[in-house]
Amino acid sequence: MSAETAQNARGSGGASLFSDQRFRSLFFQALVIGLLGAFLVFIVYNTAHNIEKRGIQTGFAFLDAAAGYDIAISPFMEYTATHTHGRVFLVGLFNTLLVSFLGIIAATFLGVFLGVLRLSPNWLVSRIVYCYVEFTRNVPLLLQILLWYAIFLALPSVKQSITMFNDIIILNKRGLVLPEPLPGDGFMLVPIALVVAIVASIFFARWAKKTQAATGKIYPVFMTNTAMIIGLPLLAFAVTGFPLDFAYAELKGFNFKGGVVIKPEFTALWFALSLYTAAFISETVRAGIQSVSHGQTEASEALGLRPSWTMRLIILPQALRVIIPPMTSQYLNLTKNSSLAVAIGYPDIVQSFGGVTLNQTGQAIEVIFITMLVYLTISLLISAFMNWYNNRVSLVER
Amino acid sequence: MSNASTNTSKKTDEVAIQLNGVHKWYGQFHVLKDINLNVQRGERIVICGPSGSGKSTLIRCINRLEEHQQGDIIVDNIELTGNLKNIDAIRREVGMCFQHFNLFPHLSVLENCTLAPIWVRKMPKKEAEEIAMHYLERVKIPDQASKFPGQLSGGQQQRVAIARSLCMNPRIMLFDEPTSALDPEMIAEVLDTMIELAETGMTMLCVTHEMGFARKVADRVIFMDGGEIIEQNEPEEFFNNPQSERTQKFLSQILAH
Numbered sequence: 113m114s115a116e117t118a119q120n121a122r123g124s125g126g127a128s129l130f131s132d133q134r135f136r137s138l139f140f141q142a143l144v145i146g147l148l149g150a151f152l153v154f155i156v157y158n159t160a161h162n163i164e165k166r167g168i169q170t171g172f173a174f175l176d177a178a179a180g181y182d183i184a185i186s187p188f189m190e191y192t193a194t195h196t197h198g199r200v201f202l203v204g205l206f207n208t209l210l211v212s213f214l215g216i217i218a219a220t221f222l223g224v225f226l227g228v229l230r231l232s233p234n235w236l237v238s239r240i241v242y243c244y245v246e247f248t249r250n251v252p253l254l255l256q257i258l259l260w261y262a263i264f265l266a267l268p269s270v271k272q273s274i275t276m277f278n279d280i281i282i283l284n285k286r287g288l289v290l291p292e293p294l295p296g297d298g299f300m301l302v303p304i305a306l307v308v309a310i311v312a313s314i315f316f317a318r319w320a321k322k323t324q325a326a327t328g329k330i331y332p333v334f335m336t337n338t339a340m341i342i343g344l345p346l347l348a349f350a351v352t353g354f355p356l357d358f359a360y361a362e363l364k365g366f367n368f369k370g371g372v373v374i375k376p377e378f379t380a381l382w383f384a385l386s387l388y389t390a391a392f393i394s395e396t397v398r399a400g401i402q403s404v405s406h407g408q409t410e411a412s413e414a415l416g417l418r419p420s421w422t423m424r425l426i427i428l429p430q431a432l433r434v435i436i437p438p439m440t441s442q443y444l445n446l447t448k449n450s451s452l453a454v455a456i457g458y459p460d461i462v463q464s465f466g467g468v469t470l471n472q473t474g475q476a477i478e479v480i481f482i483t484m485l486v487y488l489t490i491s492l493l494i495s496a497f498m499n500w501y502n503n504r505v506s507l508v509e510r
Numbered sequence: 511m512s513n514a515s516t517n518t519s520k521k522t523d524e525v526a527i528q529l530n531g532v533h534k535w536y537g538q539f540h541v542l543k544d545i546n547l548n549v550q551r552g553e554r555i556v557i558c559g560p561s562g563s564g565k566s567t568l569i570r571c572i573n574r575l576e577e578h579q580q581g582d583i584i585v586d587n588i589e590l591t592g593n594l595k596n597i598d599a600i601r602r603e604v605g606m607c608f609q610h611f612n613l614f615p616h617l618s619v620l621e622n623c624t625l626a627p628i629w630v631r632k633m634p635k636k637e638a639e640e641i642a643m644h645y646l647e648r649v650k651i652p653d654q655a656s657k658f659p660g661q662l663s664g665g666q667q668q669r670v671a672i673a674r675s676l677c678m679n680p681r682i683m684l685f686d687e688p689t690s691a692l693d694p695e696m697i698a699e700v701l702d703t704m705i706e707l708a709e710t711g712m713t714m715l716c717v718t719h720e721m722g723f724a725r726k727v728a729d730r731v732i733f734m735d736g737g738e739i740i741e742q743n744e745p746e747e748f749f750n751n752p753q754s755e756r757t758q759k760f761l762s763q764i765l766a767h
């Protein structure tokens with residue numbers, strides 16, 4: 113309101129309203145919103161009209177109907193053909209989350225590692241990474257997924273499986289078979305110990321920071337916490353008398369029974385997504401580290417800070433700000449790229465729910481709508497997390 | 511004590527820095543050629559010379575930002591070798607200011623100053639902050655303590671950089687063209703800070719082309735060209751009666767401005 117009076121006071125007076133900057137911008141915004149609204153109304157009306165005319169079923173009742181088809185990979189919940197399309201949705205969703213989550217983790221570690229190697233003063237190392245990055249970035253992801261899938265399918269058949277460690281690990285064209293862990297009595301203590309160790313680490317880190325501020329003494333926080341997080345669960349495991357058995361897979365008839373099977377569809381997709389995204393992440397990391405001028409390192413070292421402290425206190429905090437925003441978009445890309453699963457039949461949400469269920473029920477609008485909503489939600493969650501993290505590391509400047 | 515013509519000199523007989531036959535190469539390029547230099551404690555030395563003559567390289571060798579390949583460098587009785595302990599010890603005693611300040615942009619002015627005392631000297635935060643405020647007052651910007659480097663003028667930034675070095679309580683200060691990235695009106699404020707510092711008896715090695723500063727505070731002016739020390743003398747003698755032809759040429763160019 114005060115802005116308005118100020119505007120009048122400035123005395124644009126009764127002159128053409130259209131040359132007023134504020135009015136003009138309001139006018140165009142209103143125009144755009146109006147056109148958009150009209151377009152939406154038209155689409156909705158038109159679709160509803162056509163659906164009615166052709167007698168297509170609408171609504172979400174199909175979610176409760178039996179799906180009637182099998183899904184090969186459902187690690188988190190039981191699934192058979194008699195389960196509903198709603199269950200298919202959940203299975204697909206979890207498969208998408210699984211491959212995206214593991215992909216993001218693998219791509220991050222590999223990407224950071226490669227990014228640092230790329231800056232290595234060793235000519236050969238840096239060249240090798242350069243070639244890797246250029247090759248991976250410039251070949252379409254779909255081809256890479258198909259390539260990995262072909263490689264895994266070219267493994268020996270079940271009868272000629274490659275076995276390792278006395279038949280404990282078995283590899284063939286149907287997948288990688290690992291022993292299934294069977295936790296016994298008292299095993300619960302191990303995850304509890306892990307949680308305790310993590311909580312204790314947080315407290316120790318805070319305490320160490322306070323103590324340093326008060327007395328100047330510096331504790332090896334990272335080493336202590338790592339030891340605690342690894343050591344405490346191991347200790348609990350030993351104290352309870354190693355309550356863990358394994359069920360080993362055995363060849364019965366034409367296939368292995370028992371054990372945990374990791375399917376080639378999953379591995380191929382996971383490898384391809386991780387390796388492809390890692391190439392982009394490594395470039396991001398390299399650019400981030402290079403964006404911090406060498407003068408920062410020199411100033412820090414001239415003050416007597418060790419290289420490891422210089423990295424931690426000076427270089428990384430500045431590099432992270434440059435790295436995180438593009439890193440976010442790499443995570444989003446990986447998640448969305450996981451929908452290429454459809455090419456090799458990994459049952460992610462697009463292949464199962466958005467593919468087979470859609471074809472069987474014919475309710476394209478609902479299915480696509482739900483699937484889009486899923487990606488939108490995942491993406492927004494990743495963005496929100498990364499923005500939160502970015503705000504934490506960037507704090508204030510200028 | 512001193513026999514220098516400047517009566518403010520705090521020069522003593524104790525040796526602070528000793529360079530014996532120092533050579534350095536960048537690949538094939540011979541940057542420093544047989545440098546011999548003794549700096550007394552409390553002595554103020556100004557190094558000048560044309561661009562590319564190796565001035566920066568010389569003072570950067572003293573705190574091991576550059577490695578020399580031949581000869582000895584002894585700082586504060588500690589010999590500079592590949593030994594990391596010695597390098598750490600020397601860097602704790604030697605402060606340095608850069609042409610482009612090199613403040614840490616993600617830390618506040620106060621944090622810039624307390625970082626090294628906290629991590630290198632293992633000082634409690636409060637004590638480090640008190641010391642930082644003391645030196646920020648000495649460079650006359652205590653009111654900027656909570657700001658970030660990007661919010662300060664160039665002159666203020668360079669004064670923060672000086673305060674940051676002083677917080678480590680160094681016995682020797684190195685300056686590499688501390689005023690050459692500054693506008694004329696800011697040069698004076700930084701030079702004033704440096705003059706005050708000189709009056710406290712700090713051992714100073716300063717690469718600069720500010721000849722007024724050299725006349726006022728230097729005990730000795732060193733002229734370098736092509737990686738060699740061509741001539742060194744007390745300021746009056748150096749400016750009024752340069753011996754070598756190259757020095758004469760350089761001085762005429764620089765004073766012509």
Ligand SMILES: Nc1ncnc2c1ncn2[C@@H]1O[C@H](COP(=O)(O)OP(=O)(O)OP(=O)(O)O)[C@@H](O)[C@H]1O
Nearest residue numbers: 536537539541559560561562563564565566567568
């Ligand atoms: N890292 C390096 N690699 C190769 N050559 C270098 C490197 N650093 C400096 N030089 C060369 O060494 C010579 C001396 O450099 P130095 O920076 O010491 O000169 P300077 O006297 O400080 O010059 P200026 O007045 O321009 O700062 C220059 O010719 C420069 O090109």
Ligand SMILES: [Mg+2]
Nearest residue numbers: 565566567687
């Ligand atoms: Mg220089």
